[in-house]
Amino acid sequence: MSITLNINGQDHLIDVDPQMPLLWAIRETVGLTGTKFGCGIAQCGNCTVIVDGNAVRSCNTPVAAAAGKAIRTIEGVSEGNDHPVQQAWQELTVPQCGYCQSGQIMSAVALLEKSPDPTDNEIDKAMAGNICRCGTYPRIRAAIHRAAELSKT
Amino acid sequence: MKHMNLTRRSFMKITTSAAGGLAVGIHFPSMAEASVEGAAAEINAWLTIDPNNIVSIVTPQTEMGQGAFTAVPMMVAEELDIPWENVRHVYASANRHVNNDNLYTTTSTGGSTTVSRRHPYMMQAGASARERLRVAAANRWQVPVDKVTAKQGWLTTEHDEQGTLQGTYGEFAAEAAAVTLDEEPTIKAYGDWWLLGRDVPRLDVPLKTNGTATYPIDVSVPGMVHAAAMACPVPEGRLVSYDFEAVRDMPGVIAAVELEQVKEVPAFTDLRSGVAIVADSWYQAQNALAVMPIVWDYGRGVAISTESQMAEAMQLISQPGALVLNEDGNVGRRLDRGVNHDAVHGIIEASASQVTGEVYYRPFETHATMMPPCAVADVKDDRVDVWTFTQDIARSLNEVADQLGRDTENVFLHQTYLGGGFGGGYNMDVHRQAAAISAAVGRPVKVVRSREEDVAQDSQRPPVWGTYKAALGEDGLPEALVTHFVGEEKIPAFSQRGVANMPYLVPNRRHEYSAVQSHIPIGYHRAPGANSTGFIVEQMVDELAQAGGWDPLEWRIKMTEGNEPWQRVLLAMKEKSGWTTDMGRGEGMGLAVVASHGTVAGCVATVAVSRRGQIFIDKLDFYINSGYVINPLAAREQAESSAIWEMSHAMYGGLVIRDGRIVNTNFDSYQVMKMADTPPEIVVHLEMSEDQWWGGLGEPTGPPTPPAVANAIFYATGTRVRSTPLANAEL
Numbered sequence: 080m081s082i083t084l085n086i087n088g089q090d091h092l093i094d095v096d097p098q099m100p101l102l103w104a105i106r107e108t109v110g111l112t113g114t115k116f117g118c119g120i121a122q123c124g125n126c127t128v129i130v131d132g133n134a135v136r137s138c139n140t141p142v143a144a145a146a147g148k149a150i151r152t153i154e155g156v157s158e159g160n161d162h163p164v165q166q167a168w169q170e171l172t173v174p175q176c177g178y179c180q181s182g183q184i185m186s187a188v189a190l191l192e193k194s195p196d197p198t199d200n201e202i203d204k205a206m207a208g209n210i211c212r213c214g215t216y217p218r219i220r221a222a223i224h225r226a227a228e229l230s231k232t
Numbered sequence: 233m234k235h236m237n238l239t240r241r242s243f244m245k246i247t248t249s250a251a252g253g254l255a256v257g258i259h260f261p262s263m264a265e266a267s268v269e270g271a272a273a274e275i276n277a278w279l280t281i282d283p284n285n286i287v288s289i290v291t292p293q294t295e296m297g298q299g300a301f302t303a304v305p306m307m308v309a310e311e312l313d314i315p316w317e318n319v320r321h322v323y324a325s326a327n328r329h330v331n332n333d334n335l336y337t338t339t340s341t342g343g344s345t346t347v348s349r350r351h352p353y354m355m356q357a358g359a360s361a362r363e364r365l366r367v368a369a370a371n372r373w374q375v376p377v378d379k380v381t382a383k384q385g386w387l388t389t390e391h392d393e394q395g396t397l398q399g400t401y402g403e404f405a406a407e408a409a410a411v412t413l414d415e416e417p418t419i420k421a422y423g424d425w426w427l428l429g430r431d432v433p434r435l436d437v438p439l440k441t442n443g444t445a446t447y448p449i450d451v452s453v454p455g456m457v458h459a460a461a462m463a464c465p466v467p468e469g470r471l472v473s474y475d476f477e478a479v480r481d482m483p484g485v486i487a488a489v490e491l492e493q494v495k496e497v498p499a500f501t502d503l504r505s506g507v508a509i510v511a512d513s514w515y516q517a518q519n520a521l522a523v524m525p526i527v528w529d530y531g532r533g534v535a536i537s538t539e540s541q542m543a544e545a546m547q548l549i550s551q552p553g554a555l556v557l558n559e560d561g562n563v564g565r566r567l568d569r570g571v572n573h574d575a576v577h578g579i580i581e582a583s584a585s586q587v588t589g590e591v592y593y594r595p596f597e598t599h600a601t602m603m604p605p606c607a608v609a610d611v612k613d614d615r616v617d618v619w620t621f622t623q624d625i626a627r628s629l630n631e632v633a634d635q636l637g638r639d640t641e642n643v644f645l646h647q648t649y650l651g652g653g654f655g656g657g658y659n660m661d662v663h664r665q666a667a668a669i670s671a672a673v674g675r676p677v678k679v680v681r682s683r684e685e686d687v688a689q690d691s692q693r694p695p696v697w698g699t700y701k702a703a704l705g706e707d708g709l710p711e712a713l714v715t716h717f718v719g720e721e722k723i724p725a726f727s728q729r730g731v732a733n734m735p736y737l738v739p740n741r742r743h744e745y746s747a748v749q750s751h752i753p754i755g756y757h758r759a760p761g762a763n764s765t766g767f768i769v770e771q772m773v774d775e776l777a778q779a780g781g782w783d784p785l786e787w788r789i790k791m792t793e794g795n796e797p798w799q800r801v802l803l804a805m806k807e808k809s810g811w812t813t814d815m816g817r818g819e820g821m822g823l824a825v826v827a828s829h830g831t832v833a834g835c836v837a838t839v840a841v842s843r844r845g846q847i848f849i850d851k852l853d854f855y856i857n858s859g860y861v862i863n864p865l866a867a868r869e870q871a872e873s874s875a876i877w878e879m880s881h882a883m884y885g886g887l888v889i890r891d892g893r894i895v896n897t898n899f900d901s902y903q904v905m906k907m908a909d910t911p912p913e914i915v916v917h918l919e920m921s922e923d924q925w926w927g928g929l930g931e932p933t934g935p936p937t938p939p940a941v942a943n944a945i946f947y948a949t950g951t952r953v954r955s956t957p958l959a960n961a962e963l
Contacts, residue, residue, distance in 0.1 A: 096483060096515075103515045107458075112450040113443020115651070117602055118683045122899035125602060153443035160442040168441045172433045172865065175297030175873060177440030178447060178602040178651030203908035210899060212602050212652050213297045214876025216910040218869075 082146045086111065087155025097143035102126045104142045105152060113153035113181045117210070124209030127182035128152050134189035136208065153181035156188060164188050167225035175213035183209050187223050196227045273405035275364060277328075277335050278308055278357035281405035285385050287314050292324035292336035293346045294623055295436060296653030297873070298930045299866040300346045302434040306862060307351050310427045311358030311419060314385045314401065321435055323647035326625035330640050339626040342655060342756060344829040344928020347862055351926060355419040361408070363417045368407035373397050422860055422924060431865035436649065445649045451608045451619040453676040457486060460517040461665050461679055463506035463689050466530040466892035468497060468751040470505040475525040484516030485509060488524070489672045491665060500659035500691055500753060501631055508669050514680050533751030533892035538595070541889070544748045545697040545718045549591055552577075553716045553744030556724075556732050576742040579712040583703030587710075587779045589772055590699065593955040594764040596887035597693040597757060598894075600902060603651020604686040609666035610676035611636060616643045618667060621650060623657030635664045636671055654877065655756030659691035687897035691755025692887060694720035695748075696727045698768035702738075708780025709790065712740035715772075717765065721747040722754050729761030730826060730935065731769050735798055736791040751892065758877055759931035762828035766935035767882070767942065770824035771952065774943050784943070785811050785823060797921055801825055801834040801855045804919045809836040809853050813947050818842070822943025826935035831858035831927030835875070837940035841948045845963035849879070849941060851913040858927035861918055868916040871933040875914065878934030880905040882941065882956045 084091045084101075086109060093108045105114050105128065114137060117125030121136035128137045129151040137145075156162045160169075164187050167173075174180045183206070190197055190205035197205065202223050211219070272282035280288045289308045293300040301321045309319050329335045337353055362382045369387040370377040380389045388398045401408075422429075439445040464470060476488040493505035507526060511517035555573055580586060607620035609632070616638055622628040622645075629645035632638075650657060662679055670677040681689070697718040705711040719727025724745060732743045757763065777787035785806055792798040805811060805823060812821055818841055825834040834855040840848045854871050861867045884903035888895045896902040916933075938956065945963065946952050953961040 099513075099515050103513060107513050107515075110452075111443075112446075112452075115447075115602070116449065116604065116680065118899050120683075120898055120900060123602065123683075156442065160438060165441040169433075169437055172437050172869065174437055174440035175299075175869065176602065176650060176652045177297065177436065177445050178649075180440050181443045184441065199912075206907040210602070210904055210906060212600065212654070212877065212880075212904065214873045214880075214905070214910075216876065216905070216907045217872060217914055220907065220910070 082142055084109065084142070084145060084150060085148065086150045087152060095142055098141050100138050101128070101140045101142050101145045101150070102137040105137060111152050111154050115178055115181055117179070121208070122210075123179070124182045124186060125179050127185040127209065129185055129189050132189065132192065134186045134205070151185070153184060156184065162188065163226040163229035164191065164222070166229055167222040171218050171222045171225060173215050173218040173222050175215055179209060179211045183211065183219055187219070187226065190223065191226060191230065195230060197223065273409045275361040275405060275409050276357055278354070279312070279361055281401050283402045285400040285402035286318055286320060287312065287401070288320045288322045290324045290336070291321050292329060292339040292625075293341040294625065294647060294650055294653065294657065296341070296623070296650035296657065298346075298653070298870060299434050299863070300341060301436050302432060302866065303347050303862060304354055305435070306427055306432060307347070307354040308358035310425055311355045312362050313383050313426070316427060316432065318385055324625070326629045326645040326647070327640070327643065330626050330629050334626070340624040341653070342623050342658060344831070344930040344932070348830055348926040348928045352419065356416065359417045359419050360413065363413055364408040364411040365401050365404050367411045367413070368404040369399065372404070372407065428862040430863070432863050434866060447603050447651050448608060448619045448621055448648050449603060449606045449651070449678075449680060451648065451678070453608060453610050453617070456608065456676040456678055457510050457512065457673065458514040458517050459489070459508045459510045459666070459669050459677050459679045460514060460521045460682065461491060461506055461508035461669070462521055462526070462685060463491070463504040464528045464530065465688055466528070466533040466751070467689070467753055468533050469528050469530040471507055472527040472529050474507050474527070479509065479520040479524045482516065482520045484512035485520045486511055487673055489669045491668055500755060501661055501664070503635060503661050503664040503668060504689070508665065508679070510669060510673050510677060514678070518682060530892060531751065536749065536751055536889060536892050538889045541695065541748045541750065546591065548718050548746035548748065549697055549699055549716055553718070553746040556728055556743045556745045573742045576712050576714050576740045579740050580701055580703040580714060583712070585704040587702045587704060587776060589701060589775060590954060592698045592768040592771065594696050594767055595885070595956065596695050596752065596889070597881045597885045598687050598690050598887055598902065599652070599654050599656030599757060600683070600687060600899070600904070601652030601654060601656050604681045604683055605660060605662040606678065606680040607663045607666035608676065608678045609663070609670040611667060611670040614642060616667065618643070618645045618663055619648055620645065620663035620666065621657055621660060622663065623653050623655070628663050632663055632667045635667045654758045655760060656690060659753065659755035683899070684897040687902060688894050691753045693757030693760065693763065694723065694726055694750065694752070694754045696764035696768070698731065698765065700772050702776055704780050708782055709787070710738045710776055710780070713738040714742045714744065716744040716746070717768070718746045718748060720750045720754060722750070726754070726761040727765065730765035730828065734769055735795055735827065736773065736788070752889065758874060759828050759934045762826050762935040763878055766824065766826035767939045767956070770826065770936065770939035771942055771954070774822075774946065775952070783813065788825060796923060797832045797857050798825065798827070800919050800921050801832045801857050804855045804917060805834055805836055808917065811836065815947065818948055820944040820946065820948030822940045822945070822947060824936040824939035824943060826932070828932045828935055829928030829930070830925065831856060831929060831932040833932035833936050835933065835936040835940040837937070837944045839941055839944040839948055841945060841963050845961070847883070847941075847945060847958060847963070849911040851915070852911050852937060854914070854916045854933050855919050856916065856929070856933065857919045857921055858929050858932070859921060859925035861920065861929070864918060867918060867929045870929045871916045872914050874931050874934040875937045876905055876910060878937050879941065882938030883909065883959050884957050886957050
């Protein structure tokens with residue numbers, strides 16, 4: 080079935096099973112590999128993308144459900160790796176293995192767009208769907224606060 | 233005396249091998265891109281310098297978040313004396329390493345050894361290159377070599393007639409490549425460093441904030457198909473049959489490939505009996521595999537469960553175990569000192585002051601790296617290319633060659649970033665699966681494990697049970713101590729490390745070992761052995777201290793007298809942590825110290841336990857004596873990382889086995905720590921001994937964290953929690 084996906088402002092006409100998870104359409108069909116596979120059951124957040132402003136787990140979102148909506152992936156966060164969240168992540172050397180960080184960054188970007196200066200509680204809630212086995216959580220928390228600061232200036 | 237030996241032939245040979253080194257395999261974007269390729273001269277196998285003075289330093293170890301791709305270039309650059317801004321990292325060629333007598337000594341990446349064990353030859357490579365650059369400059373300028381300085385990328389001399397002469401390393405690189413030194417320089421000592429010891433942000437961070445870092449799962453080869461594979465859900469079991477006809481017509485399905493197991497019981501990295509579906513996309517392959525009828529012969533494992541192993545362990549631990557003098561013949565020296573092992577039981581039985589411990593338990597844990605195991609293989613008649621999840625590129629290359637019966641000269645195993653490792657990248661067969669499937673279908677293939685298949689087939693961390701009995705002397709300190717730990721049969725060391733060689737000097741000491749039967753494959757799991765034994769030993773110590781009327785910190789200080797690395801950690805804790813065993817009801821401080829990987833790591837945990845029994849870790853305070861630290865920023869990051877990693881397992885983990893198979897195979901049932909669980913305050917004190925050495929830093933803060941928390945829970949509630957997950961404890 081032909082489906083049009085709008086990813087990072089660009090339309091992609093793809094011919095896939097409408098039940099196929101959005102994750103695999105993004106990675107394998109469109110070829111944007113920054114979004115990662117981790118669990119397949121929306122429990123780890125590696126696959127987080129932003130759809131119409133909300134952080135969603137693309138691994139269990141059928142591609143048909145994303146048709147016509149505005150999808151943002153890590154590749155669309157900025158041109159020059161300089162979005163305030165990316166700047167803060169670099170400044171505080173957040174990533175270790177880095178595999179979960181696309182998902183972490185997408186969750187953080189969605190959070191800050193809704194709540195520009197989040198409390199620790201809001202951060203805990205917004206980031207509850209994102210696992211990091213390297214345990215970079217303390218730096219992620221600090222970097223979200225730092226990104227909020229950078230966004231103000 | 234150093235002399236120049238530049239002949240056209242040797243120059244040609246070196247430039248050819250440099251180009252060959254760079255041209256091997258498919259090129260990925262990396263920090264090396266700014267280097268002028270082709271024009272760069274290879275000074276030795278570790279580094280090339282281009283005309284713009286950009287130095288590309290080879291890292292044979294894998295990068296899985298621990299910082300090898302920064303640490304290795306730092307060690308080489310320290311000696312080369314080149315501005316850090318001029319340094320790029322490049323992947324080592326596994327093919328070149330394997331086929332040139334292990335050119336880089338080892339590509340293994342584990343045991344927290346990249347800095348601690350490998351620095352001598354890595355620093356030597358930089359020092360040697362620097363000296364050859366000096367010789368090259370001396371020869372061109374016709375001055376004695378001791379008149380040439382090499383500093384921050386510049387070679388300089390004061391020429392008698394021409395005044396100051398200067399050139400960049402890049403200008404002399406080609407000539408330096410042909411220099412032979414009569415004598416290798418001595419590497420710098422601590423105190424002479426300009427780069428090591430500084431906070432250096434890891435080089436790979438920017439690639440990991442915009443999705444451009446490449447992992448095996450991101451590799452794409454023209455014509456590539458996708459595979460989902462399954463081995464017997466009961467480990468050691470074998471495939472009997474499968475019905476491909478039932479799924480042949482499903483969308484995208486191309487083929488089924490049987491994975492043949494050669495040995496009766498496979499070694500950890502052998503291909504395990506199973507079957508794979510190959511399809512146009514991984515989603516299609518996984519869908520077909522999930523519904524394809526498969527018949528397995530489950531083997532002996534089907535009779536084993538968490539309950540059966542627990543019953544067996546409790547039976548074993550109630551009887552005497554086998555005497556353990558040391559582990560691998562290289563630890564346990566303290567245990568042997570002046571001890572009559574055979575008399576220890578008798579001393580305890582005759583004592584009027586006996587302490588009998590209960591049984592402690594740590595269950596199986598899994599790696600669950602964020603990137604599920606995956607590999608890409610492109611098997612052609614004359615060449616094989618593989619990208620895979622591995623912590624040892626050479627070992628994996630050799631295994632692929634073995635799998636396919638190919639000469640290693642024609643096998644190329646390419647490094648990528650890894651989505652976590654934690655030991656999981658050693659005992660792995662996903663690269664063999666990819667190679668076997670690609671060979672069978674005649675096309676490049678990418679194999680990705682579902683999370684469920686990853687956890688079901690992972691080489692797990694084995695369970696450990698432990699108990700003890702002791703006799704106390706008049707001073708309240710133990711006079712005799714027997715520990716008995718039950719482990720798993722395949723790697724006894726994992727239940728002996730940290731206890732057989734514990735630092736507390738008890739005059740009469742005996743350690744015993746027993747093993748349960750287990751079919752579950754096992755492997756290295758960040759601080760293997762110490763991660764489980766530490767939980768038991770460091771709570772036993774608190775129980776012994778309490779029984780003898782000692783403060784647990786003072787007990788440890790007394791029992792490690794004369795052991796400077798431990799004393800430094802313990803005394804720092806006493807001075808800085810605000811240590812107390814009395815914080816009032818519902819709050820507690822606990823401490824634990826565990827040595828692993830040549831490093832002594834102590835943790836003081838502050839916890840609060842709610843009336844409903846919920847545990848909150850308010851603070852983790854670490855005191856680490858690893859000797860030299862080359863990058864304190866990265867050291868602190870690793871300390872935090874290891875602690876959170878191990879608290880995940882202690883708080884929530886524990887694999888459950890039923891009918892021989894692991895039941896909790898995804899993050900819904902195998903829970904790990906998340907943002908909200910993370911202690912609000914983690915402090916890392918790097919306490920360096922005067923008498924320095926090189927200890928590892930990738931793992932050691934994991935083992936002391938859970939026992940420190942469990943000890944804190946005891947002081948908060950009066951309840952001792954002897955098994956994990958702690959979240960299940962009734963408080």
